[in-house]
Amino acid sequence: MSVMADNSCSPLVVGEFADPKEAISPGLSLDSGVTFSVQSLHAWHRQPNLFPVPLRRALALKMPIRALDEWAAGRTQSLPLSALKGAVIGIDASHYIHQHLHHHTTREPLLIALGGFPFALKGNIERELQIFKNLGIALVFVFNGLDWGKRDLRPQVQAESARAFDQAWELYDQQQADQVVDAFSSAGTLKPEALYRFLQRILHQNGVDFLVAPYSAAAQLSYLAKGPHQLVDAIFGSSEILLYDVDKLITRIDMEPSQFYWITRQACQDELGRLTNDQFVDFALLLGSRYLRTFPPFENPAYPGKTMNIRDALGMFNAAGRSAVALCSQFEEDRRVQDLQYMDRFKRAAMTVKHHVFTDIDGKVGPIDPDYASSDMHELIGQRLPEELYFYLSKGVLGPHVPNYLTSGEVLVSLPLGAEDSEIYRHLVGDLLTPVRTQAICLLSNSLHRFYQTKVINVRTWFDERSDRSVNLKALPSIKETIQSWKINSEQFPEGIKKLQAPQGSFKFAVESLKDQDFVSKSFAGKDAPALSSQGDILANVSWRFLQLRGYVNEKHQLTDWGMCLEQALSVLDPADNLEEHTFIAIELLRMGILSSKDWFSHVSGGPMRGSDEDKQFNTLVSRVACIGKLRHKSIGYSGPLSRQLLYYRSLISAVRETLRDLIEVVMAGLLLSGGADRDRRDWTEMSVKLPFIDDNDCGLGIAVRTYLDDLPHHPEPTAPEARAEVKAKGKEWFQHSDSFTGNLDTAFKLFSAVYKGTQNAGKEFKEKKFWEDANKWLADRSHLYYNMARLSFLLVSCLALLTNFVSAESAVLDLIPGNFDKVVLKSGKPALVEFFAPWCGHCRNLAPVYEELAQAFQYAEDKVVIGKVDADEHKSLGKKFGIQGFPTIKFFDGKSDKPQEYNGGRDLESLSAFITEKTGIKPRLPKKEPSKVEMLTDSTFKSEIGGDKNYLVAFTAPWCGHCKSLAPIWEKVANDFALEPEVVIAKVDAEAENAKATAKEQGITGYPTIKFFPKGSKEPIAYEGARSEEAFVAWLNEKTGTHRTVGGSLDDKAGTIPALDSVVSKYAPAHNFAKLVDEVKKASKSIQEQYAQYYVRVTEKLSESDVYATKEYNRLKKILQKGGLAPEKVDDLVARSNILRQFLSIDKKDEKDEL
Template identity: 65%
Template sequence: MGGKTEGESEVVSRRNEKGSYVFLWLPLGKQTSVTPLSPSSVRKPPAPATFAPLLALHLPALFLWGLNARQLAALLVHQLQNHAKYLFAVSHFVSPCPIANRQLLVRPLDEWVATRNSQSVQSLPLSALKGAVIGIDASHYIHQHLVNQSTREALLGALGGFPFALRTNIEKELQAFKSLGVGLVFVFNGLDFGRKDQRSNSTTPASPRSFEQAWDLYDQQQADQVVDAFSNAGMVYFFPPGSPSISPISPVSGTSFVPAIPFWIGQSPTSLESPAFSIFPTGPEAADQPQTSGTPPPETLYRFLQRILLQNGIPFMVAPYSAAAQLAYLGRGTNPVVDAIYGPSELFLFDVEKLVIRIETDPAQFTWLTKQTLQEELGRLSNEQFVEFLLLLGSPFLRSCPLFETPGFPGKTPNVRDALPMYNSAGRNALTLCAQYEEDRRMQEFQYTDLYKRAYMNVKHHVYMDVDGRVALMEPETASSDMHEIIGQRLPEELYFYLSKGILGPDIPNFLTSGEVRISLPLGAEDTEVYRQLVGDTLTPIRIQSISLLTNSLHRFYQVKEITVRPWFDENSDRKTNLKSIPSVKETIQGWKVKNESLPESIQKLQAPRGTLKFAVQSLNDPDFVATSSAKQENPVLSSQDEILSNVLWRFLQLRGYVDAKHNLTVWGKALSHALADVTPSDNLEEAIFIAIEMLRFDLLNTQNWFSSVSGGPMRGSDEDKTFNMLVSRVACIGKLQHKNIGYSGPLSRQLLCYRSLISEVRSALRNLVEVVLASLLLSGEADRDRNDWSELGLKLPFIDDNDCGLGIAVRTYLDDLPLQANPTSPEARAEVKSKGKEWFQHSESFTGNLDLAFKLWDSVYKGTQHAGKEIKDAKLWDDANKWLSERR
């Protein structure tokens, strides 16, 4: 077995009664009946001497190609040392974008500690950590920025997209750490673990209701209450005052006022600090807070944060599954990778002795908890009892015990004061407690005893990646033979490597291992027929194509899986696709292996930067290049970064139907080419234009009045004015408002927020596909894998930035005010309305500049429609709208 010893973990397979292989997590030496997969069908990648990452398309390389553990470790450590920023091997295990839907729950332990003024809490100046490295739970860090009073942007949930001030706040903090000589390493959550219905409490109805109430106040022009209502909508109770939080270097105010169309009313400057506004409630009422936040899930901001970290030289990695488990591993041993850990209280589940719960940079200090003191204050709980009790209180691994909840308030967060006596009465044994109440209806409803057992095993034997890049179980010598049922089906080592590096996010692997595409309605989005159609049906072919492409490089077990789409409105859906019935996706795009030196001179002179969408599309206008672009059998592997990115985008364009099998532009490809022709990199519109063309193809960029039941549509002028205004503002909604680094202040539109949710879903599906194209190219050995720019490759792929609806609102507001003028199309009328922009959008970088950007986006999209031939169903509508707009811009 290549020198393996008992206790180490390997991938094995067991043929079930139907003849399919099942991947298992098993400790060696315990199961004698399992057999490693045969390597005979695996194409051998480049020689190990030139290939630093883990060499495993199906199994760890030491089983496939004769490398022993020491040789494999030496290769990987050598690569990491070449570009390590700090003196630890994991420093550049960087960056995927997990979008696992883990809710940040109420932490009863955190609330208990804060309200007791516990002696377990200690503080020191941040300078005491000079020369040390802090491991940071990325989700926890992001969440603190989203909910902290000094950094929270109150109207983010009503606008969508990314917070305007978040980047500035984060970079100030990173600079503060750097000036203090404190090193950082961020760890992100990875793949989903366990079944989705086992991990946490479900969303309470209070969250959508609170958003509805906020919009009602806005429609009623109750501006003095609107900001508080949106800021608190769906707010999660996370930490009370004085307990774990992270503060920016200098507070950045949120929203200064919210105009209620058609009135423009200011917000009270003290509203964010008034008793009515309480992000961190204390006392018994704290437990009644809903368990989802009105802010975006931290996972949606992973790529955003990773890009900032990369640009600032901060190392980060993505855990195979839980970031908490990975951080616990990094802090262990005689030579730990990190000296301190900052994160949520579930880190104590993994035997972390000390946990940083608060970091402030002004004043520069940090606060931490010790597990030992907590155990003493909880009645001298043993280590085992402490873990049991924390699990019962609730975490991402397990919903809180129903016995701890108040029957009249389902979903109410338990508190330690009430839960501890019940646990003590059961002899301080979780299974005894479950057995005593096994007839309880609530316990039976959730099958809680089984959930607890699974969660306990999930924590005890969770998966981590070691400093040599190997993925293994904790305490493998006592692990059961069915850990794949508890954690999830194991993937090849090389795929975990790409996940950790940011080449591939977790969405598609999650769909593949679970066999399900579960779709939930995001908080704040409207449950409309068009939204259901988009996420439940229209985007399914792209998802299936992405899944199938990934499986083309994996074991046959995955290639014959059945995938079921389960949207929130149809949990018993029969939307099933058997991957076995889908022809190889990889074979259709393998013709793209274009080396830089083979590019004709005409292509090399293109103005568009290589590795961009515009370059990929514009290059295919050259018939000489198209004729020679198909790969030859002897083509060498791709090596440079722009070489790889260009080939990824050509393959992506072919999969999306912009390029045919002979590498010629299709009708839609020509439309896209014309649409991109006049934009420059400084415009930053390439991705918006691409998404707009996709929206056209999906018949989503039109004037259908899908959201008439909510407010925020055009109100003034003739029916024609309103129709054209709707179309132009929807195009603008695909762009991004240019705004100062401060919370949004301006009018809102629920209709455009609904439309933004459609755009966001399309963007997310495209991002997943282009990631899989890159991963597939690497898995197939078509690119040089002895490299050190993994994170850059992943973060240079398009479709990271989520859009807000601010630019659409700016255009809608401008066009909606023109009919109030005596002559709406006169230069004087246009100038007068534009002059009001500073009042409407106080923190916009330039109102006229935003309009110019939106109209340039319109021009590009309109140009594309003119060259789409019969593919455009509403050509006359676009022509008429363009003529109408030309008189008003």
């Protein structure tokens, strides 16, 4: 049955920290007496005065006080979203995610039945971010951090949701398709915290700022809005923010019809009988929130767990003299109140709110009122951690799970919705994952105060709450010492390692590098080894440390048997398929005995139903491997068949992935805490999102594979080409919104092939080689013609398009088949370059546009040279004839002999063109391109230009280097971005060219690409060790040269402004003291040589004549810019002037009405 649903941190001093029981206070110092601080806590707060001076609006979010939310919904006012133009909005990430998961326009009803992340969520979020950007509204997302307060210390089992979940599956099994969607929709959904990393990556990719609070996002947002340095104009969210000193709250934002709804705290207090501030907080706490569960007598007896009408609750509160303590005393005999120790819990919650903890602008973590804070704050909030760790939390480098284990002394293992309470799940999370969890806890504690290094961490599970399982850290040896020798700088890499094509930091790079014994012998860093600085070096060493902890690498830095298994599995992957992470998880599952066809879930539906017992076993294995991958699906809610068996298996994979993510985060944090890496950097988030194990898997790909394989036995000959073709054709009906059913099968079979390759190279410990070999043979019979059928389908569509007069651009590359190969290539007398490819090959797909461009460049000489291609997967006879062993293979036929020469050069247009020209004397006619803005330096020009009056960013490259080729288009973009900066030059040195070799040797170039910055007036370079992205290069150059360029070449909002004059403006302008302002600006500008100093003078003089001049002139320039048609230099000038005018705009806004 198929259900279809509608649907710059300063240098740090690290040591052992003060007693974690010490009351939380700003600037907690290290034992050495040096206080850890962060000059600029917020990466998004890059410059002083980033935000508008008039902070006019406020808005909030959090996990809601639901009863108050529902009551307040009818008492809001609305304004157009455009009213927030120019504002900075603080957004509680949990509330934002919660809205997307529950709103009727974005909710995906079958998500809980499929697992993983919503298919449409990324697209929906990015559309909203673009709308905010278009409206000129800046955003800052704030995420919850560590757990706080006295929480419910019972491992959770969501009984009510579990019952609804079971009922939904019963309806599915009964084929009640019309009811199933609503049933699953009502059964529950993901917790927002499960999507934190997912959202952080989206925000990073879209240039939107975020911050992880030390504890409560609501408390942090309150500080950002109401603190001494107001950083946000508004907070968007739920009613829980009203517990804090926030005046106004935006309760809802609707993109259609572009409105927002808001309410004031005072209006709520007045409507509730003119409650005082303290009374309002007490009543709100009693209603129930993340801080405190609902006061039991407030719960509706007819609907357990649901709060009664807010008016009735208010009546009880009023009757107790509007005192929460008095109300609790009235019900002290109530068993529900006694069991919860509710009075004590209420007092703790009230104190937690009153003394809420946040991170201030200097990076210090402490309570709002340190002078009055209780001495037992660690009991109310949580045990103290070092400032440095809070910083890593704030940047998303480290998640809260492992720090929570240490501060609480508890590992609480709950049963998530969608997982079955089965013996195998209990064994996995209770036994198999405990060593991994222990490694993470121990490694983090090794870098903290002795208090944490000697703790006993109790492990409690939902199925055995009274278990005596524990992790005694005092009895465990230091893990940190075993992996500290991994601190290898890429400059130490042998040439063979530098030429590896795998990205530095990937698992493939890590294991392939350890096959080089020369590297292994040199991979032990001494205690005095310098700190790692480049992002690539940090990520690579994190990978090596992680692999050693997981047993893939031993203490001699050699691959273990499982390491060899992993290396072999990764060796067959095409990087374009992005299956490395999935393959690693598969090997982990193999080691744990989880990746098998064992009959764990036969009591529920969704397993193979057809064929022999062997067919069912093999189908189960292949579909479970596919479950580790992800279904490629359109940005819309899922529609297709379901499987309870595969959903339960998916939960095993998810538990392993989450635990591995915790460990690799701690590995990176440990490297940083120990001083093994440079901490004066800005790429924290980028490093975090590059670590693996962010994406949770769904079971959709497993369902697709199981459905395909299970339908084949319907046919008399299940392995016949006709049977496969027919079943494959049904894919679009089964999975209406998948990107490509055949493409998804392709992905799954590639993943299986990689895992199979690993099993056949596993050590003696692995006993299932024969079973995997049999399964692989079985699958080969059922997937052998898969690619042929895809190509036939493509050809059929092409023919139909021609018959219906659809005309497509003709390829310049000749399609060669057995019927025309001899005539066109061997007997034509013309030289020919022939690519042998396969449609499924990622490298072939990458080469295709380059090869097409090559053919077009020589098309004018088609009577003299042939550029052709052979689909060697379809035409195997041609592949066999010319000894094709892999794809793509390029061979050159000279037109005289049938013995071709294999091409082994680069797969770029320049290399291929040069090869043809060398062989034939025919030159390509390439389309004219704009002259490159990158300046090529030789030995002579390097000496004459470096050290002059310009700043040079120089890339030293080699023609054969794959990383250099990847850098080339990015380097061109950076050169274009700085083309209008007269003092900045983006340059390149071909380190192997005869006219530049001497320079490369003089600069000590040993690897490629090497990037160095030469400031004007200096011949001493500064090594660039950041990310090789356009964004990173632009930001770094701006910092080094004082420019203000953005990606794309525009100017940022600080271009033209002069801080010294801005401070004068901010001092005198608000008081409308224009005479004094003119005098002070003129006086200050005399000593300033910057380009726009006199423009400040002009503006101040104009303001003395009209106090609205800045607004009128700003709007005039804005219209000119919007009209367009200006020379780039003129655009820069107008942007700079507009930025200066913006410094004066607060004068004009002084008397504006506050809409809120």
